[in-house]
Every structure is written in C-alpha cells, then in structure tokens.
Amino acid sequence: MPPLFPALTGEARTPGRPALRFGDRSLTYGELAAVTDTLAARLKDAGRVAVWATPTMETAVAVVAALRAGVPAVPLNPKSGEKELGHILGDSAPSLVLAAPDDELPPPLGELTRIDVEVDAGSGATVGDESRATVGDEAGARGGGAGTAPTGDSAGEESAALVVYTSGTTGPPKGAVIPRRAITTTLDALADAWQWTADDVLVHALPLFHVHGLILGVLGPLRRGGAVRHLGRFDTAAVARELSAGATMLFGVPTMYHRLAEALPADPELAKALGGARLLVSGSAALPVHDHERIAAATGRRVIERYGMTETLMNTSVRADGEARAGTVGLPLPGVELRLVEEDGTPLTAYDGESVGEIQVRGPNLFTEYLNRPDATAAAFAPDGWFRTGDMAVRDPDGYVRIVGRKATDLIKSGGYKIGAGEIENALLEHPGVREAAVTGEPDPDLGERVVAWIVPADPQSPPPAGELASHVAAHLSPHKRPRRVHYLSSLPRNDMGKIMKRALKTHE
Ligand code: MCA
Ligand code: AMP
Numbered sequence: 190m191p192p193l194f195p196a197l198t199g200e201a202r203t204p205g206r207p208a209l210r211f212g213d214r215s216l217t218y219g220e221l222a223a224v225t226d227t228l229a230a231r232l233k234d235a236g237r238v239a240v241w242a243t244p245t246m247e248t249a250v251a252v253v254a255a256l257r258a259g260v261p262a263v264p265l266n267p268k269s270g271e272k273e274l275g276h277i278l279g280d281s282a283p284s285l286v287l288a289a290p291d292d293e294l295p296p297p298l299g300e301l302t303r304i305d306v307e308v309d310a311g312s313g314a315t316v317g318d319e320s321r322a323t324v325g326d327e328a329g330a331r332g333g334g335a336g337t338a339p340t341g342d343s344a345g346e347e348s349a350a351l352v353v354y355t356s357g358t359t360g361p362p363k364g365a366v367i368p369r370r371a372i373t374t375t376l377d378a379l380a381d382a383w384q385w386t387a388d389d390v391l392v393h394a395l396p397l398f399h400v401h402g403l404i405l406g407v408l409g410p411l412r413r414g415g416a417v418r419h420l421g422r423f424d425t426a427a428v429a430r431e432l433s434a435g436a437t438m439l440f441g442v443p444t445m446y447h448r449l450a451e452a453l454p455a456d457p458e459l460a461k462a463l464g465g466a467r468l469l470v471s472g473s474a475a476l477p478v479h480d481h482e483r484i485a486a487a488t489g490r491r492v493i494e495r496y497g498m499t500e501t502l503m504n505t506s507v508r509a510d511g512e513a514r515a516g517t518v519g520l521p522l523p524g525v526e527l528r529l530v531e532e533d534g535t536p537l538t539a540y541d542g543e544s545v546g547e548i549q550v551r552g553p554n555l556f557t558e559y560l561n562r563p564d565a566t567a568a569a570f571a572p573d574g575w576f577r578t579g580d581m582a583v584r585d586p587d588g589y590v591r592i593v594g595r596k597a598t599d600l601i602k603s604g605g606y607k608i609g610a611g612e613i614e615n616a617l618l619e620h621p622g623v624r625e626a627a628v629t630g631e632p633d634p635d636l637g638e639r640v641v642a643w644i645v646p647a648d649p650q651s652p653p654p655a656g657e658l659a660s661h662v663a664a665h666l667s668p669h670k671r672p673r674r675v676h677y678l679s680s681l682p683r684n685d686m687g688k689i690m691k692r693a694l695k696t697h698e
Contacts, residue, residue: 193256193373196414197222203414210418211246224308228254237261239283242398244421247289247306249407259344263352264398270665276361277354280561346370352560353400355499358599359611364560365499372404374553375502376412378522382506383468387414392436394423400499401473406440425452425459432462439469442605443476444636446492450480453487464488468509470495473605474637475592481515494518498578500556505590517589525552529582534571540584545593548582549575601630603638606669613640616665622646622653625681627689642672643694645680652677
C-alpha cells in the first residue's frame, strides 16, 4: 500500500521540514517519524486504542502512531461527562488509553492500561510499569528517525483507522468506523479542490476528537507534507498572529468566522492577516451570508465552504479556482457521487436552484459502519446503497449545492457540534427535579443554534435552577450539549398519541 503520510515514511520523506506545532512545541517530520516509530511498535496488535484527545501535540502523535501501527484509534472528548464516556468505552472496548503524561484521567478510564505519550524528541523518559508506561525515549535517542517501525501501510485500505462518535436524534452517540481508504480519498480530493500542497501552513483551533479538527486539520497537512499550527483554543489575535507569520490557510467552524467578523471592524491587523491568507475554509455548519459578506468587505478575501459529515468525510466544496459564492457548499468533490431525492426516494433531475431534495452520496469517502449497530447502519443507506445524509438542498444550474435545511428537527448544530435532542432529554429526565423534558434548537447569532430545554418540574414550587440543569447535562454528557436556555412549563403539549409536539413549544414562550 502507498503510505498514508509520504513525507513521514515514504520515499518522499522530508525529515527536516516542520510538521506539527502546538503553542511553543513543535516537531519536524523526522522527529515525528521518530516518536511515532516507538509508539507504533508498542501499539502493534493492540486492538482498538482510546486517545484522550486534548488539543495538544500528544493527541496528534498518538493518532499518527496508531495509524502507523494499523490499529483503530478512538478519540475521546476530554470534556465528556461520565455517562457519555462510559457509553463510548463500553461500546468501543479499547485495550488501552493513550494520554499526555500530565493528564488526569477520570474513573471510567482508570481500569484501562495507560500509555503516556512523551513527545519531546530529545527527552530521555523511561518506560514505566505495566499500567503506566512512557513512550518516546528510544525515539528521542534516535531523533530524526528513519521510519523503521511498523508503518501501518501494510494495513488494508478497508481496515478501520478511526472510530469517531457522533450524535443521532435519539439514544447515545454512535461510533462511525472510518477506514483508511476514506481518509486518503477525502484528503486527496480536498488537495485537488484547494490546490493544497506541502507549502501550505494550516492554522486552526478545532477540537481533535472530530473529523474536522483531526482528519482535515491534522492528518490533512501531514498527508500533504505541509505544516499545521494548532492554537490550543480559538482566539482572534492568535489567528491574526499566525496568518501574519507564514500560515497560509485557516480552517474553522462558522462560530469562529462569526467571531472574526465581529472583531474585524476594530482590528486592522486582523483584516490584513485574513486578507493575506491563501484560503479561508469554513465547515461543520452553514456560515451565514451576513458573516461571509462582512469578512469579504473587511479583508477582500472570501471564505469558502465545504460540506461533510462524520460518516461521509467531505462531499462537496467550493474550489480554490472556482467562484466563492456565499451560501453554497460548492461542487461534489472528485470521486463523490451526489444526488438529491424526493421524499419517496425518486432522484431529482432539476438543477434549478429551487427543487429541494435530500442529499444522498456514494463514493470511497464513506464510512464502513456504525460500530455494533447493524440496524443503524442499514437504516443509514437507501435500498440502492446511497448514504442518506438527512441534509436538504437545492442545486444551482452550474451544479453548486446549496444546503437549505435538515430532515430531522431533533438534530441541533451548535458551535459546529451535532447534538441530538433525545440524548439531552434523557439526561435531563435523570435529574430528580425534572418530571418531563423536551429539547429544541433555536437560532443563535454566535453558535448558529443554541440548545433550549423545556421542563416540567417535579415540584412546581421549587423548580431546579437553569444553571443546575446545564451543569447536570455538562457533567453527564458534554459541556457543549448543555442547555443555554431553560423554560418551565406546567405540562408539555402532546398529540393524541402522547407524542410531544415540539412545534407548539415555541408558542409557550
Ligand atoms: C461552561 N462550561 C462548562 C459549563 N458551562 N463546563 C461544565 N459545566 C458547565 N455548566 C465550559 C466549557 O467546557 C468550556 O470550557 C467553556 O465553558 C466554554 O464552553 P462553550 O460555551 O461551550 O464554548 P464556546 O466558547 O461557545 O465554544 C465555541 C467554539 C466551540 C470554540 C466554536 O463550539 C468549538 O470548538 N466548536 C467546534 C466544533 C467542531 O469541531 N465540530 C466538528 C464536528 P473551556 O473554556 O475550558 O473550553 S462536524 C464534523 O467534523 C464534520 C465532518 C464537518 O463537516 O466538519
Ligand atoms: P457531523 O455529523 O457532526 O459530522 O456533522 C455533519 C453535518 O454538519 C452535516 O450533515 C450538515 O448538516 C452539517 N454541515 C457540515 N458542513 C456544512 C456546511 N458547510 N454547510 C451546512 N451544513 C454543514
């Protein structure tokens, strides 16, 4: 198999070139090859491995090492609450967990063998006991490694590379099994669309437990032989600093571009930095046209959008050499087949900018299955094998896709995170002060949508405070799933079947 990262282990090795930078820590390709050599050798035959996916160098090293070892990695949101974490660990059954030496891991991870990821190329760290071992010493000693450890490139293209957990409308998150083939296909298609090369330096601040930040934002630059500079957390000044200091591309979710648009009028340095970028790319949710226009007006540069999903990786994009039309996600990427279908499954033939259908896709960019969920996997595909995205769109006469909404009203996109209403409702119902609960999304200028809870308290005289419910959801699931507003009702509107009528909730305000 051709290597996943030719600049790291292939004939095109470039050991002296910068690969990763997180804050003031950086690794060249040679150093990255060395530290991942040792770690990959230890992971061989490990089965699935969990990665405590903080926005740090250790996460990037751990995932690259797992890929080189040919073992599937399960990135864990380090802010996952106990219930969410328990579910993911139970479902994915990793054999060990990779974490930075200083990370404190919560109890559900305590029972797993832990491997500390030591990434300082020159460090002389030692290998610890069975349950807490340190990796990186041999790598450091060799520095600039030659890539002699398992490269993982003998692992088949269909073998699982990552298992990424993603929310559905109901129930706990599902683990999307992403094969190596999907990763290489999507990254090479984006390289074609964006003229993405080894000379590009990407800056971003995305979390590393989702497709956007991890596959596009870390594995993407490494596949090209270019560099990534991760900011640790999003900050407009840090974006300006990096784009003024050699970075060529920015990846972000619409909330980040919204915050840039807000900051631009008072910050000429930021405008200059964004204006000098080769490519500003937004994805994970729709970027409002208003923010597109504000950024273009202040910087002279247009943000381009690409459209993807955990299960499909990237489906469409505006091309670097194409027209950056606000409000569209561009054209299907090379290798991706895309169709719009009516409610009854009939494909739409119109390219009229008006006829709305569900986007269905087919191609080598797709996931293999939901782990342990053959039922959900089967339901995700149409009878003729196309994947149902649940996104509704129209096509312009020149083929540009314009997303107009979602099929499921119970899916909320907040800050670029997909959040299932059912999962939050279940968590709220576990709070002793809650008798009934419904969750909806409502527009939010910063987050796109915000999570809203509608509660019937167990005791109307002392309803649980909104902050307490938010913390309850944050502690059980994840902070980004917490309700940002709570309404208290005496009953929830239900139809004759007893089903909650969510549309009627809005009128209760
Ligand atoms: C607040 N916090 C709490 C509570 N309230 N923690 C516990 N209990 C509480 N009650 C903490 C949070 O943990 C966080 O901590 C801080 O307060 C702020 O949280 P929040 O308000 O949620 O963050 P934000 O500032 O609003 O974040 C905006 C953001 C973020 C940075 C844009 O939403 C983000 O990173 N989004 C990216 C999502 C993404 O990558 N999606 C890709 C999936 P602290 O301060 O310590 O952080 S989609 C995908 O992959 C597909 C393929 C695609 O197309 O891309
Ligand atoms: P996730 O399941 O978290 O990977 O999120 C995938 C979903 O994000 C898609 O099904 C879309 O609804 C949404 N999405 C991703 N990129 C875009 C975009 N550029 N414009 C609109 N929606 C998007």
